[in-house]
Amino acid sequence: MTVEDVRAFNRFYTGLIGALDYERHLYAPYTLTEARVLYELAHAPHLDAADLRGGLGLDAGYLSRILNRFEEGGLIARGPSESDPRRRRITLTAHGRATAALLEERAQDTVGALLDGVAPADRPRLAEAMRTIRDILGAEKPPGEKATxxxxxxxxxxxxxxxxxxxxxxxxxxxxxxxxxxxxxxxxxxxxxxxxxxxxxxxxxxxxxxxxxxxxxxxxxxxxxxxxxxxxxxxxxxxxxxxxxxxxxxxxxxxxxxxxxxxxxxxxxxxxxxxxxxxxxxxxxxxxxxxxxxxxxxxxxxxxxxxxxxxxxxxxxx
Missing domain, CATH: 3.40.630.30 (Gcn5-related N-acetyltransferase (GNAT))
Incomplete structure (x- = not known):
């Protein structure tokens, strides 16, 4: 495998995801990054800005602007962290949870439509290929690694x-x-x-x-x-x-x-x-x-x- 092999796959996959987003307005009125932040907040109830920044690899200023927009739109609330008073805990409001649920439903429907175009006999091979990529590139950490x-x-x-x-x-x-x-x-x-x-x-x-x-x-x-x-x-x-x-x-x-x-x-x-x-x-x-x-x-x-x-x-x- 060469660097160009990886880049070619990246171009194909990002193009595929971009086309799906364009055709179905998957994240509207939010960007892909904003939708990802909402997803993380919906699936982990004890997060602060530092957790999001580290977990998603975002610039501090960029993330701050996203969170400010969310707060102005009534999607999040900020309060003192239970574990560290120097940090501010971020939680979704009822409106934020409903918005995250809507984006999740759109994503599920979109991926379901994508899989509808895959022959049933090819689906196990596709799933195994995806798992192989995750395993080799390290998405699945050894037991206990995240515990720290x-x-x-x-x-x-x-x-x-x-x-x-x-x-x-x-x-x-x-x-x-x-x-x-x-x-x-x-x-x-x-x-x-x-x-x-x-x-x-x-x-x-x-x-x-x-x-x-x-x-x-x-x-x-x-x-x-x-x-x-x-x-x-x-x-x-x-x-x-x-x-x-x-x-x-x-x-x-x-x-x-x-x-x-x-x-x-x-x-x-x-x-x-x-x-x-x-x-x-x-x-x-x-x-x-x-x-x-x-x-x-x-x-x-x-x-x-x-x-x-x-x-x-x-x-x-x-």
Whole structure:
């Protein structure tokens, strides 16, 4: 690969995004940079100007002008930071949240229209190419790397789901797997059945759900349920929000399931996944899971390869 290869790709991609923006007025009446600032504020509730400037690589004066415009337009409010009195915390107002939601909806519709022009057989290849670029160029940080940037009060907490959050698990699984892998509503239906079965009848001594919370909002989840095989538990529905990846949340959720299953007296822990979920598979391998079987199947609108993984559990004293 040469420098010109990268520049050629950049010209193609920025041209594509620019055309989509022009045709659909994606960010109007805001610029792309202003829309990105709104996105960051909508997805991270504890930000100040320094966080935005560092995270987006913006000039201080340019960002200040954007924030002043937002404040004049009633999109943001500024107040004292809870962690550092020298800083000003920036939060979206109700009008700001509605505006950010509108831009998000436009973006979702635009990308959906773009994918409509991609042949179903080509979508897995496109998704894998995008993940490869992110992995190689460093968008996905090693577990724990971002943790050093956490502010006081922003530690990750694993807890039981609150009222309504089982529904959140269904919604986020459906939305994220559609966005990242192009899976259809068949997958969301599967998740809904799994969650409904748990909600209607589960033994709290043998089955459990964890919600990972960061900065006061859910950013991940996982389930441990009984398998049909006696003495076997099953790990299900592991998910970490894209914006929260890199904090080691996936590792903590998998470790929570392993510890719970061991303490509950299970002899082994199993899970089913698909080969396209490369990040999750690396995570399972780090925790000692072993691949035991692979089977091609047609599900969720795609040709996939399903995988069974297994982890033997031993007493802590073994």
């Amino acid at each position: 940037a956490q502010k006081p009060g922003e530690e990750v907490v694993l807890r039981e789901p609150r009222a309504g959050e089982l529904g959140w698990i269904v919604q986020r699984n459906g939305a994220l797997y559609a966005a990242e892998f192009g899976w259809n509503t068949e997958y969301e239906g599967l998740v809904a059945r799994i969650v409904a079965d748990y909600a209607e009848d589960h033994d709290p001594h043998l089955e459990r759900v964890w919600i990972a919370e960061l900065a006061g909002r859910p950013v991940g989840c996982v389930m441990c349920v009984r398998d049909d095989t006696p003495g076997t538990a099953r790990l299900r529905l592991l998910l970490v929000e894209p914006g929260a990846r890199g904090y080691g949340i996936g590792d903590r959720l998998v470790r929570a399931v392993i510890d719970f299953a061991r303490d509950a007296g299970y002899r082994e822990l199993v899970l089913w996944t698909n080969d396209v979920l490369t990040g999750a598979r690396r995570l399972y391998q780090r925790h000692g899971f072993v691949l035991t079987a692979e089977r091609p199947h047609r599900s969720f609108g795609h040709d996939l390869v399903g995988q069974d993984w297994r982890l033997e559990l031993h007493d802590r004293g073994d």
